[in-house]
Amino acid sequence: MIDFIQNQLPTILYITFCVFSVLFGLGVIFLKNPVSAAFSLILVFLNVAGIFALQHAFFIAAVQVLVYAGAIMVLFIFVIMLLSVEHVEKDWPKKQAYLPIPIALSVALAGVFIYAILNTNFHITKGPYSVERIEELGGNITVLSQHMFSLYAVPFLAVGMLLSIAVVGAVVLAKRKVE
Amino acid sequence: MDLEFGSQIVFYAMLAKLAFVLIVLLHVAPIMAWAERRICSWMQNRTGPNRVGPFGLLQSLADAIKFIFKEDLVPAHVRKWYYLLAPGLCVVPAFMTFAVVPFGPIVEIQGVQIPLQVSTMNVGFLYIMSISSLAVYGIIVASWASNNKYSMLGGLRSTAQMISYELAMGLSLVAIIMHFNSVDLMQISTVQGGNLTIFGKELAFLPNWGIFHQPLAALIFIIAAFAETNRLPFDLPEGESEIVAGYHLEYGGMKWSLFFMAEYAHMITASGLVATFFLGGWQAPGAESLINLLGLNSEWSYWLLILAQVIAFWTKVVLFMLFFIVVRFTLPRFRYDQLMWLGWKVLVPIGLVNIVLTAVAIAVAAQ
Structure with a gap:
C-alpha cells in the first residue's frame, strides 16, 4: 500500500x-x-x-x-x-461550406510539427534547480522571489508597469462618453 | 529497515490526520447550527430549540434525518446537470482549504518528524488564495443553473463581493508574510511563540501573536473573512428580505444542507486562518511553564504540551466561530454600494498602505 x-x-x-x-x-x-x-x-x-x-x-x-x-x-x-x-x-448552420479549409490547414500544421519533432535532436540539459535543490534553498517561492527581485528586477517591474498601463487604458476606454 | 519504518509512520500519521480533520469539518455543521440557534435565541431573549435531547443538542440530528428523508426534488425549469453539480462545487473547496492549516506543532515520533497539518506544501499561502478563489464557482453555478431571477441576482452579488474582498484579503496576507518572512503556515505558527517582541523590546505580559504585530492586517483579514464566507453583515448573496434566499433558493433537502455545510466549513477554515495568522496558531502561552510545574518526566510533559497546543488551536477556532455568530446577530446587512465602497475604497487602500508601512518597519528594524 x-x-x-x-x-x-x-x-x-x-x-x-x-x-x-x-x-x-x-x-x-x-x-x-x-x-x-x-x-x-x-x-x-x-x-x-x-x-x-x-x-x-x-x-x-x-x-x-x-x-x-x-x-x-x-x-x-x-x-x-x-x-x-x-x-x-x-442559430449555427449545420453544414459549413468553408470547413475543408481549416481542416486542411490544421492537418498541414500538424504535419509540420510532427516533421519538426521527428527531425530534431533533443539535447536535454538540466537546469540548476532540481526538486532537491529547491527544497534545500527554502522552497519554490523563496527561489523564485530571489531571482525576481535581483536578476530579473527590471523585466519584473516593466511587466508590472505594462499591466498597470493596460488597466488604466481599460478604465479610460470604459469611461469614455459615447457621443 | 529504518527508512521503511519511518515511511510507515508517516503514512499512518497522514491517514490519522486526514481522518481527524475530515471528522471535525463534517461535524462542525450540525454543532454550529445548534450553537447558532441557541446563541441567537439567547441574544434575542428567546428560548431557541430546547426540546430534542439535553439543551436541544439533538435538534441538529433530527434536522439531518429530516433532510435525508426529504424528497430529492429537482425543479422542472432548472439546468439539471449543473443544478446537481453546484452543491458539490460549493463543498469541495471549502473542505480543501483546511489542508494547509496547522492544528498542532511538528511532532517527533522516534526520530520521525510529523507536522500536525494535512499537507505541507511550501506555497501554503498561495494554496489558500487559489482554492478560495475556486469557491465562487459553486455559487455562480447554483445561481445560473437554478434559472431564477432571484438566484441570478444572488449569484451576481456574491461573485462581485467575493472577487472584491479576495483582493483585500490577499493584500493583508502579503503584509503578514512580509512580517513573518515565510509563506509556510507551520513556520508562521512557530515564530509566534514566546513573549511579544517589537523592535527588539520584549513585553512580558503579551504573547508574540500576529494581531499585535499587524493590527491593520488583522482588521482587513477579519472583515474580508466575513465577506468571503457570506456571513452577516455581508450576506447579500442570500439577503432573505431582498432576494428571498439568493443562490440556493431553488434547492431543498440534502442539496440545500450541502450549501449549509459549505458555509460552516468556510467559517471554520476562516477561523483556522485567523487563528494561525493572528492568534498564534497552536501556540499556548504559559502552557509549557504550567506543565513543567507538574514535574512529570520528559516524555509525558512533551506529549502533554502537544495536547495542550492542539487544544489551544481548537479553542481559538471555536472562540472565533462564536465571534462570527455574535456578529451575525449584532450588525445589520450592508447596502450594496456600501459593500463595494468598503471593499474597494477603504480596505484595498488600507491594505496597500499597510504593506508600505510593513516594508518600512522591516527596513528600519534591519538597520
Whole structure:
C-alpha cells in the first residue's frame, strides 16, 4: 500500500491528469453549450495545475489555479451567463461550406510539427534547480522571489508597469462618453 | 529497515490526520447550527430549540434525518446537470482549504518528524488564495443553473463581493508574510511563540501573536473573512428580505444542507486562518511553564504540551466561530454600494498602505 502510494500513484495521477486535460481540451472545442465549454476550460486548467504540482512546481500550480481558473474564467463565465449566449448554438448552420479549409490547414500544421519533432535532436540539459535543490534553498517561492527581485528586477517591474498601463487604458476606454 | 519504518509512520500519521480533520469539518455543521440557534435565541431573549435531547443538542440530528428523508426534488425549469453539480462545487473547496492549516506543532515520533497539518506544501499561502478563489464557482453555478431571477441576482452579488474582498484579503496576507518572512503556515505558527517582541523590546505580559504585530492586517483579514464566507453583515448573496434566499433558493433537502455545510466549513477554515495568522496558531502561552510545574518526566510533559497546543488551536477556532455568530446577530446587512465602497475604497487602500508601512518597519528594524 505504502509502496503503491510512493511509487505508482504519481505515475497514475500524471497519466490521469494528462488524459483528462486533453479530453476537456477537446470538450472546449466541441461542446456546443458555451457554459459547458468554459467549464471544460476550467477543468483543463485544473488538470494542468495537477501536472505542475506532481512535478513539485507548487508555485506554478497555485498560480495556475489562482489566476486562470480562479480569476480569468470567472469573468468568462460571468459574461457568458449574463449575455445568455447559450441559445446561440441553435442559430449555427449545420453544414459549413468553408470547413475543408481549416481542416486542411490544421492537418498541414500538424504535419509540420510532427516533421519538426521527428527531425530534431533533443539535447536535454538540466537546469540548476532540481526538486532537491529547491527544497534545500527554502522552497519554490523563496527561489523564485530571489531571482525576481535581483536578476530579473527590471523585466519584473516593466511587466508590472505594462499591466498597470493596460488597466488604466481599460478604465479610460470604459469611461469614455459615447457621443 | 529504518527508512521503511519511518515511511510507515508517516503514512499512518497522514491517514490519522486526514481522518481527524475530515471528522471535525463534517461535524462542525450540525454543532454550529445548534450553537447558532441557541446563541441567537439567547441574544434575542428567546428560548431557541430546547426540546430534542439535553439543551436541544439533538435538534441538529433530527434536522439531518429530516433532510435525508426529504424528497430529492429537482425543479422542472432548472439546468439539471449543473443544478446537481453546484452543491458539490460549493463543498469541495471549502473542505480543501483546511489542508494547509496547522492544528498542532511538528511532532517527533522516534526520530520521525510529523507536522500536525494535512499537507505541507511550501506555497501554503498561495494554496489558500487559489482554492478560495475556486469557491465562487459553486455559487455562480447554483445561481445560473437554478434559472431564477432571484438566484441570478444572488449569484451576481456574491461573485462581485467575493472577487472584491479576495483582493483585500490577499493584500493583508502579503503584509503578514512580509512580517513573518515565510509563506509556510507551520513556520508562521512557530515564530509566534514566546513573549511579544517589537523592535527588539520584549513585553512580558503579551504573547508574540500576529494581531499585535499587524493590527491593520488583522482588521482587513477579519472583515474580508466575513465577506468571503457570506456571513452577516455581508450576506447579500442570500439577503432573505431582498432576494428571498439568493443562490440556493431553488434547492431543498440534502442539496440545500450541502450549501449549509459549505458555509460552516468556510467559517471554520476562516477561523483556522485567523487563528494561525493572528492568534498564534497552536501556540499556548504559559502552557509549557504550567506543565513543567507538574514535574512529570520528559516524555509525558512533551506529549502533554502537544495536547495542550492542539487544544489551544481548537479553542481559538471555536472562540472565533462564536465571534462570527455574535456578529451575525449584532450588525445589520450592508447596502450594496456600501459593500463595494468598503471593499474597494477603504480596505484595498488600507491594505496597500499597510504593506508600505510593513516594508518600512522591516527596513528600519534591519538597520
